[in-house]
Amino acid sequence: MPIRLVLADDHPIVLDGLELLFRLEGDFAVVGRCRDGFEALQAMSALAPDVLILDVRLPGKDGLEVLRALSEQDPAAPTRVVLLTAALGERELREAVGLGVGGVVLKEMAPQLLVEAVRAVHGGGRWLEAGSVGPALRQLAEREAGARKLAEVLTPRELELVRMVANGLRNRAIAERLFISEGTVKIHLHNVYRKLEVGGRLELANPDILGIEIEGAAGKPAPSIIARYPEQADLYYTGLRHGEVPNLRRIADQDFPFRPGVDVTDVRQVKGLEFDYVVIVECNRSTFPVDDETRHLLHIAATRAAHQLWVFSTGEPSLLLPEALVRTSD
Numbered sequence: 001m002p003i004r005l006v007l008a009d010d011h012p013i014v015l016d017g018l019e020l021l022f023r024l025e026g027d028f029a030v031v032g033r034c035r036d037g038f039e040a041l042q043a044m045s046a047l048a049p050d051v052l053i054l055d056v057r058l059p060g061k062d063g064l065e066v067l068r069a070l071s072e073q074d075p076a077a078p079t080r081v082v083l084l085t086a087a088l089g090e091r092e093l094r095e096a097v098g099l100g101v102g103g104v105v106l107k108e109m110a111p112q113l114l115v116e117a118v119r120a121v122h123g124g125g126r127w128l129e130a131g132s133v134g135p136a137l138r139q140l141a142e143r144e145a146g147a148r149k150l151a152e153v154l155t156p157r158e159l160e161l162v163r164m165v166a167n168g169l170r171n172r173a174i175a176e177r178l179f180i181s182e183g184t185v186k187i188h189l190h191n192v193y194r195k196l197e198v199g200g201r202l203e204l205a206n207p208d209i210l211g212i213e214i215e216g217a218a219g220k221p222a223p224s225i226i227a228r229y230p231e232q233a234d235l236y237y238t239g240l241r242h243g244e245v246p247n248l249r250r251i252a253d254q255d256f257p258f259r260p261g262v263d264v265t266d267v268r269q270v271k272g273l274e275f276d277y278v279v280i281v282e283c284n285r286s287t288f289p290v291d292d293e294t295r296h297l298l299h300i301a302a303t304r305a306a307h308q309l310w311v312f313s314t315g316e317p318s319l320l321l322p323e324a325l326v327r328t329s330d
Contacts, residue, residue: 002028002029003028003050003051003118003119003122004028004047004049004050004051005022005028005029005032005050005118006032006040006043006049006053007053008033008035008036008037008039008043008052008054008055008058008066009034009035009053009084010035010055010058010059012035014107015035018053021111028118031047032047035059036059036061037058037061037063038061039060040058040061041061041066041069044079045073048079049079050080050122051080051082051118051122052079052080052081052082053084054066054067054084055083055084055085056083056088056092057086059246060241060244062246063085064095064096064099067081067095067096067099068099070099071099071100080102080103080122081101082102082103082118083096083101083104083105084105085106085107086107097128102125102126102127103118103120103121103126103127104127105127150196153195153196154195154196158188158191158192160178161174161185161188161189162204165189165201166204168275168306169272169274170274171185171186171189172272173273189204192204223276223277223278223279224263224264224270225240225262225263225264225265225281226267226270226281226301227265227281227282228266228267228288228294228297229287230252230266232266233252233264233265237264240262240264246261247260247261248262249264251269252265253269254269263275267298267300270300270304274304276307276308277305277307278302278304278305278309278310279310279311279312280298280301280309280311281312283317283318283321284313284314284315284317285316285318286315287318288320289319290318290319290320294320298318
């Protein structure tokens, strides 16, 4: 029986080359070709190949999003995955390995290495080509050493608070999760600042400043697009997906992953959280009329931004917005 393959890459010339490469080997059968992440997921469901060869940089859903979706659908599925990429960073490598990827091969490597990797992964092995992931593995080792050092300095409760701060939670949300008072949270954080010699919350939430990896921290700017109603969030998500915005997620049940990417959600999902950048959409007079409930919801949305806030309206701006901040364009 030949090894049944599905190929996923957004460049036709790469797909043609891969198909020819495996056809010349004789023990492979290319059963599907995909140009984006959505097609890859559909092919996996319809064709159930032995191995998926997956480009990391795909439109629609990128390679890591495809891996996440496959893991959520059926973590025990028999199909194995080989990532084919031009480059792979430490965070991407960590997530890919955590999601069960079978192999990682750089596009600059010799074609025969990819063939060998697919055979090895199909046989149940793992192929992490040293030339592909060497730098990322070195970074990973450095981060893990930093994490061990952090664990020596902080108590388990303090470590828990650091992870929550890095994930964007505010003091009240932290207190509610840990069943302690906000005052106790502040005392713990003061001790953390002193032990780590950092100036405050922003430094604590930045793994690059601390020089360590804090598990669960986003580590990159994480914009959130906030609509008032779920139906509006659905429309914006659909439009951005068609525009091939990378790392796009529709958050409908407070299931924020706190990973780099663009989260599209509605205002009732974000209470107690904090994001690097916030975009409030459809802030017009019909969606945000002048009443107490609307004023409260707009306040919640606007105060989620840690660094920058944008407010957009496709109609007459809401009268809740300060007049000095309103700018119209034809």
